[in-house]
Amino acid sequence: MSSERPLLDATATTPPTPAAASRLPPSQPEPPVRADHLGFSVEVPDPFRRSRRDNRDQPPDLSASRRELQEGGDCESRAVVVGEPSAEFSGNAIRTAKYSALTFLPRNLFEQFRRLSYVYFLAITVLNQLPQVAVFGRGASVLPLAFVLFVTAVKDAYEDFRRHRSDRRENNRLAAVLAPQTASEFPPKKWKHIRVGDVVRVVSSETLPADMVLLATSDSTGVAHVQTVNLDGETNLKTRYAKQETQLRFSHNGGVGGILHCERPNRNIYGFQAYLEIDGKRVSLGPSNIVLRGCELKNTSWAIGVVVYAGKETKVMLNNSGPPSKRSRLETQLNRETVILSIMLIGMCTTASVLAGIWLLNHRGELEFTQFFREKDYTTGKNYNYYGVGMQIFITFLMAVIVYQVIIPISLYISMEMVRLGQAYFMGADKDLYDKSSRSKFQCRALNINEDLGQIKYVFSDKTGTLTENKMEFQCASIHGVDYSSGKDTRGYSVVVDDLLWTPKVAVRTDPQLFKLLRNGGTNVEGKLVLDFFLALAVCNTIVPLVVDTRDPRQKLIDYQGESPDEQALAYAAASYGIVLVERTSGYVVIDVLGDRQRFDILGLHEFDSDRKRMSVIVGCPDSTVKLYAKGADSSMFGITNKELDSVRATEAHLHKYSSLGLRTLVVGMRELSQPEYEEWQSAYENASTAVLGRGNLLRSVAVNIECNIHILGATGIEDKLQDGVPEAIESLRQAGMKVWILTGDKQETAISIGYSCKLLTNDMTQIVINNNSKESCKKSLEEAIATIKELRVTSTLDTLNPVLSSESAGVVLALIVDGNSLVYILETELQEELFKVATECSVVLCCRVAPLQKAGIVALIKNRTDDMTLAIGDGANDVSMIQMADVGIGISGQEGGQAVMASDFSMGQFRFLVPLLLVHGHWNYQRMGYMILYNFYKNATFVLVLFWYVLYTAFTLTTAISEWSSLLYTVLYTSLPTIVVGILDKDLSKSTLLAYPKLYGSGQRNEKYNLNLFVLNMVEALWQSLVVIYIPYFAYRQSTIDMSSLGDLWALASVIVVNMQLAMDIIRWNWIIHAFVWGTIAATAICLFVIDSIWFLPGYGAIYHLMGTGLFWLLLLIIVAAAMVPHFVIKAFTEHFRPSDIQIAREMEKFEALNQVNRSEIPMRTLS
């Protein structure tokens, strides 16, 4: 199921089946719908809807996963001949790289030109090549586009090269594959040559090369253990089985054969259905018979399997669709401004061309003799380069597009990528984001959404491994109404087996009193109860003890493997008290009870299910009594107890205490069965477990019948330790205006208790619980929830006089708790809308028992309905879909495997790093990027407007006084570098301020740094500044000898200084790098002007030298800068004083504090002197 560790979940494990080895492992009791498919299918399957064709094809006991086949449509199965590689299906080579050496150029160019802006620049470059409209020289016009394309291509090539390298490494790994026509020769073969039908032998710790059906393993019962870290992130071992038929066949003659029919490749990693035709028999195969590519074989010396899915058809590859390329919010919003700028561009071009047309019409008769026009070429007698007014208007329009193209800043895209690169570097270098314990650095995996970190409104968090450390620890026990929670010393307990010392891997802190009681007791009643309690812990589970060698040859470690970490913790706890589970076979367990090894026969096991919320085992004890041990949630256990009120009441009190400490609690009980009771149960159990139809229900009713009249032994408290700083982090995030949702695979109670322990839930919250098993009831409870909310709203608005206050301030805080089963009926149906309404009204949402794709569905619920940014954080493979769905996905690189990290946009070591990441870096990134985009629009608009105003004095012929090289260098060199450096380095507020006042984060959520108003303000400033830049020199040089190049140089230099001054005014934290770039750029511009005016074949030779020799030039420069900047300066001052934003207020506080510190440090100095 999901990788969340449910408290008692034993559903995914099939108990080793005794004696009847040929029997199928019992099919898993399943919820009506595999939630994994929810993202794609809303169909609630009807168990009776199976088509006849299905019936014909499949043995009846495969009903468990028939739904998958139905989903596959016509369910063509694939037939695989075991041992005969088939070329019919996809080979095992994988390919994640996008390009090859040959296809790189065309495909990469294609990819790049999918950006609309690049097409625009290409079109303009092409346009410029037409002789009639050529504005720039050919070389010069191609340069900017070529530069942008080149830089991007180099980046892409490098990334793809790395993918190629990893592909090659993966494809060239070796696996032992059965040579055709032989029985037992397994020569090595490269992974990429493996084909469907190949028989592969894998040894311990080897990775599986493809999805295989197990045929045989080193274990005589056909058991193999696999670790699925790479697949779903779970580190514990999973048990898989080879069918007895194939296992036996293999051990007898080593031969294999038969035809395997299996479903078509699909991405459901928890479902598989097939049957094997062997010796004329049909052997059915299920999910427990398949091992998947990427898993590792563990604790099994070898296993042999037949490849059924290879290469890109393997489940891991099908699930690895690769992160969808995300675009940041700002980049999307930027399109709107680009459209506005395009309209401006078209407006300017139209104006220029219409005016040009009017000019031509007015001067129609004069053009022939006008010296500066010279309509005709007298050597040919025809018009020269003049095609009539209409055509001239059109040509002028095209030329105008070329001249004014920079209004849509091409360099912006490159600048943004560079800025993100720089930001990523500083995020990675931040020590606050470095996890010392796991030595994991912060990683920016997606380089295009840095600034989204500053605008998050919803945080969706996984629980296990993300909020918690995923290390269960036994903390305390209440036995027969006595609380033993003063565990102090960790005393390792070992047992002696064959002169070897076996020590459990994990030692638990033991309570000395309890320990003593256990040692001395055994005789008195109290000691007996304690012993039973620990026996229950050791027996009532599905733990497999694995004995591992250590360096010391006389010592071995017992490693408890199981799917539930809670059970592991309990088994280790029992072991620490001296009741050590030593061995488990299919029929019995061996337990070392205080040095005395005893054998307990496992007569039956009732698995955990979500209705009963408990599990139980029927054990044949060494003293030949038959006992039922049960453990489960308090609610379910107290309902079936016998009435021993005193101890039960005490236990209840202790449970309350434990859970208020945030511990995961379990109640343990026991019942001694009399012989008739046992016999009755046994026959019922036999019947049920061999039943063909409705086996799950039958088994459940057997369990319910026997689980009654339980004697409560006690309760346990297990701590799933929260990671450091999680409650504080969540508190900060909530203060910052983010809504934190927890999506967990845990059951409801655990989720709620974790909710309490990480301070997400508090006692004064009103909880709305939606936990239903049908669509109708879901609908009903949602409607009720909406009604409740309305009611609360009404009462709260009546209570408080101010109706504007939200419910939170009115004291009614709502928490929504939704169960995965209900989500089945809600997501992807019309009920979604209601859930959305309820969820957005609640300040806390907990979703429990959710499957991976449901997590994505929940994220999508918010993402598709609001403009708010979503962030998903998780650590396991079950979080991958949600990480990819959210606007920002964060992977925790911790205990579990790399799947989540691989799919994430950012990865880090701890949940609490989210706070500095969002509040500090996200804030900075957003502020800087928003400013940078607006600034780029502004600076290019300023320049284009400067060009535009001049056109009014050139008979509307689009001549530019500024030389073409300066025009092209303006965006590339004169103004681009400072904005990049500022985008990387500037910090509006210090880290400590941002962390101290989480509310400052709201600036990003409210889009304060990038919105239409700011854009308009910037454009107005551009307009004003361009007018100043143009008209002050215009009036000063009217009726003078000023030439085009000199005036152009002045305009270029003035524009550059003005836009850089604007930037300089908005910089908050100067350092020497920023100084160097801002002032250096102005100097570089001057140098470039000198260089351009020193080249004789360019117009304007010598102009700047002459120009700078005049006093007028310098006076003009001074007044242009002053007049251009004054409005910006005053507006800034005005808003800071009268309408300050939060950020400005915080900045004032910073200044004030800094001042105070100076003063404080000065005062003692005075007293000293």
Added chain:
Amino acid sequence: MVIPVLAFVGLIFIPIGLACIVSSNKVVEVVYRYDTKCVPGNMLHNKVAYIQNASIDKTCTRTLKIPRDMKRPIYIYYQLDKFYQNHRRYSTSRSDAQLREPKAAGDVAEFCKPEAFAANGRPIVPCGLIAWSLFNDTYSFARRNRLPRDGDHGPPPLTVSKRGISWPSERGHLFGKNVFPRNFQNGSLVGGGQLDPRKPLSEQEDLMVWMRTAALPRFRKLYGRMEADLVAGELITVTVRNSYNSYSYAGGEKAVVLSTAGWLGGRNGFLGRAYVVVGMACFLLALLLTLLCLVFPMKEEHLLLR
């Protein structure tokens, strides 16, 4: 912080502006527009025919009164209006390679069209519309009221020096010493002045000045320099040979300008006024902000985060 800066800018700018105004006012400028005045009354209705008729003598003598004392050097400019030297067809119509190197004479490229080749197919040097439209009105000056008396040499005659009117960079590098005009101005349509084919381009300073294209449609270009002082009230005669066709385009004014030079160049009060205005504006803004700060002091709640 803002208020002192604004006040400071005002403090600096107003004196600068006043200084500029004073300096500009010192410059003495005499402008004489002659484009219509030098056309005989009977030809006024068809000025183009007048200017194109080579048989008419276009010399035109007028008297100018000097308003204030003018100290040497006195610069003489011609001023054209509505002449778009920055027209796209025009401003690119030149070949710098050809001007510089005799070998590059054929490098008329596509820019020079339609003045690239003469009727005989040979390249024109200097090619292109700019050179072709060379301004060719000439001026000469004489003092009117102080004629030389006997035995008294009198004040020196008003000679116009045409040397050094171009930039040294143009004389030295842009216009070649070995490049001589060839096939120039012998097409069917004459655009402007002729060039002396015996003089290398590096000595044709009028051409250099003309080819340094003006930024704005109303422009002045340096014609020459007079090393003489003129006194207020003095009358001088200017003899214009009006041969440049400024009549075929609308608004084609022509004027001759005599001007002294201040440290900011010619007479232009704009810069000074601009400085004063900006300075005053800064003062006013500073005052306004101070008032606002006094009337609406920063409130406590401003210091609370939202």
